[in-house]
Structure formats: C-alpha cells, structure tokens
Amino acid sequence: xxxxxxxxxxxxxxxxxxxxxxxxxxxxxxxxxxxxxxxxxxxxxxxxxxxxxxxxxxxxxxxxxxxxxxxxxxxxxxxxxxxxxxxxxxxxxxxxxxxxxxxxxxxxxxxxxxxxxxxxxxxxxxxxxxxxxxxxxxxxxxxxxxxxxxxxxxxxxxxxxxxxxxxxxxxxxxxxxxxxxxxxxxxxxxxxxxxxxxxxxxxxxxxxxxxxxxxxxxxxxxxxxxxxxxxxxxxxxxxxxxxxx
Numbered sequence: 001x002x003x004x005x006x007x008x009x010x011x012x013x014x015x016x017x018x019x020x021x022x023x024x025x026x027x028x029x030x031x032x033x034x035x036x037x038x039x040x041x042x043x044x045x046x047x048x049x050x051x052x053x054x055x056x057x058x059x060x061x062x063x064x065x066x067x068x069x070x071x072x073x074x075x076x077x078x079x080x081x082x083x084x085x086x087x088x089x090x091x092x093x094x095x096x097x098x099x100x101x102x103x104x105x106x107x108x109x110x111x112x113x114x115x116x117x118x119x120x121x122x123x124x125x126x127x128x129x130x131x132x133x134x135x136x137x138x139x140x141x142x143x144x145x146x147x148x149x150x151x152x153x154x155x156x157x158x159x160x161x162x163x164x165x166x167x168x169x170x171x172x173x174x175x176x177x178x179x180x181x182x183x184x185x186x187x188x189x190x191x192x193x194x195x196x197x198x199x200x201x202x203x204x205x206x207x208x209x210x211x212x213x214x215x216x217x218x219x220x221x222x223x224x225x226x227x228x229x230x231x232x233x234x235x236x237x238x239x240x241x242x243x244x245x
Contacts, residue, residue, distance in 0.1 A: 004134075004206055004240055017055075022234055024052040025065040026079065026099055032069030033077045039066075043187060047202055081237070084110050085125035087118040088223045088241065092213045093125045096230060097238040106235045113230050116222075128242060129207040132156070133186030135179040137198040138166060142174035153192035155179040169201050180208070209242030 031045035039046040045066070052062050067073050079099040088094050094117070100106040111119060138161070150158035161169065161176030169176055177198075181189045183205055190203040215223065223243060231239050 004238055016232070019232060019234060020055055021052075021057050021061065023237065024048065024055060024057055025061055027237070028052060028062060028065035029069035029077045030079050030099060032066045033071070037066055037070035037072075043190060043203060047200070047204070051202070082106060083122075084114075084119065085122065086114055086120040087125070088226045088243075089116055090213070090215050090219045090223060091118075092215065092223050093128045093209065093242040094227070094230075095125060095129060095207050095240040096236060097240075098233075098235040099237045100235045109233055109235070110230075113233060116226055126207075128211070129209050129240065131183060132206060132208050133181040133183050133189065133203070134206040134208070135181070135186070135190050135193055135200055135203045136161065136169065136176070137179065137193050137200045138169045138173035138176040139198045140173050140175075141197070144175050146175065146177045149177070149193070149196060149198075150179055153179060153196060154185060154189050155181045155193075156185075170199060173199070206238075207240035209240075212242050212244035214244040 027048045028045065031042060031048045035042040035045060037045070039049050049062055049066075052065075064073070068075050069077050071077075078101050080101070080103060082098045082100055082103055084096040084098070086094060086096075096110065098106050098110070135155070146158050146160060150156075157180040159178040159180070161178055166173065166176040179189055179193060186203060186205065190200055194200050220243070223241075227239060227241060230236055
C-alpha cells in the first residue's frame with residue numbers, strides 16, 4: 001500500500017455507494033470552483049467527472065455539482081481542506097485529508113475515529129511521507145516497457161498495476177501503471193502519458209510513505225477496519241497510509 005487508501009468492495013453496499021457518490025460530487029464542485037467549469041479545460045475536474053461516471057453517478061448529479069462549484073446555483077461551495085496526521089493501531093502512519101464546511105464538527109469526529117489509534121499534531125507524521133504527483137493509467141497494449149514509457153513521459157518513477165486493481169481500472173486493458181513525478185510536473189506528465197496512448201484514470205498530488213510498516217496479517221485486519229471507519233466519514237477526502245502490502 002503506502003499510498004492512497006482504497007477501501008475494498010465498498011460499491012457492494014448501498015449505503016457505502018451513497019457515501020462514494022457524495023464524495024465524488026464534492027470533488028467535482030471543488031474542482032469546478034478552483035478552475036474552469038469546463039472539464040476539457042480543467043484536468044482535475046475532468047478526472048473527477050470521469051471517476052463519477054465510472055461509479056454510475058447520474059448526469060444530473062454531475063451537472064449540478066459543476067454548477068454548484070461554478071457559483072451558478074443558490075448553494076455556495078465553502079469547502080476547506082483540513083489535514084490530520086497520526087497513527088493507526090500498531091503504529092502505522094496515516095495522513096487524512098478532509099473537505100469540510102465545518103472545521104469544528106470535522107475535528108470532533110476525527111478525534112472519535114482516532115480513539116483506536118493516535119491522533120498527532122501537524123508535522124508529526126508528514127515527515128514520513130513525500131509529497132509527489134501520482135498518475136494512474138492503463139492501456140490495451142501488453143508487454144510494454146513501463147520504465148521506458150515513464151522516462152519518455154518525464155516521470156520520476158513508475159510502479160506496475162496488475163490483477164484486480166487493473167481490472168477495476170479497465171477490464172479490457174492489459175497494462176497498468178502508476179507514474180510518479182515531482183508535484184510541479186503533474187500536469188505535463190499526465191498529458192505526456194495520454195499522448196503516448198494511455199488512458200489516465202487519476203492524476204493528483206499524493207503522499208507516498210518513505211518507509212512502509214510491515215505487520216502481521218492479524219494486525220493488518222485491525223488496521224484495515226480502522227482505515228475503513230475513517231474512510232466512511234463523509235468529510236474524508238483522501239487517506240494515505242504507510243503500510244506494506
């Protein structure tokens with residue numbers, strides 16, 4: 001793991017699906033507010049819309065979220081990005097990013113969620129992670145030299161994506177990869193990967209653990225339950241964890 005936490009099997013539960021749709025709509029609104037409301041001219045918004053479509057979010061919901069973010073509705077978007085740092089059970093470092101309209105409410109809920117872990121102060125865990133750009137993409141071509149693709153695209157590093165994770169990205173594609181770059185190169189590398197014939201699924205700034213903690217399978221179940229509870233909170237936007245797969 002060691003990157004963004006992705007809860008397995010969440011789409012199977014109707015309640016969890018509602019949480020996912022709410023978070024996707026919130027990301028669309030924020031992206032529309034911070035940039036051009038036209039997805040063609042706003043990479044962050046384009047990725048958010050594509051992710052929403054992948055999860056079968058209705059066209060009306062997507063359009064409403066864009067209009068809300070662009071200020072075309074009576075509803076105002078006043079989301080604030082708040083970051084929390086701490087440890088899961090068994091001293092596994094975690095960074096939690098929240099988008100909230102009420103910082104006090106979010107802080108109170110996060111404190112409750114961290115009762116089985118340890119909530120730290122700002123900077124207490126961030127030093128264990130690198131802030132980098134991460135582009136996840138796939139292609140129908142097989143047998144590719146992904147390191148060569150990464151060099152050509154200007155990425156700093158690359159990791160293969162295979163198995164179930166690749167199937168979730170695109171069941172018809174044979175090759176998947178996670179391209180890692182400096183934050184300022186995120187847009188250029190994403191465009192280069194696209195130009196090379198890859199389908200970009202996500203492109204965003206991320207926290208990558210410098211060293212991933214290794215724990216037993218039994219301990220990992222406890223950490224997974226802890227992370228799932230955090231990820232289920234509506235205000236949570238991204239969860240990054242330093243845990244070895």
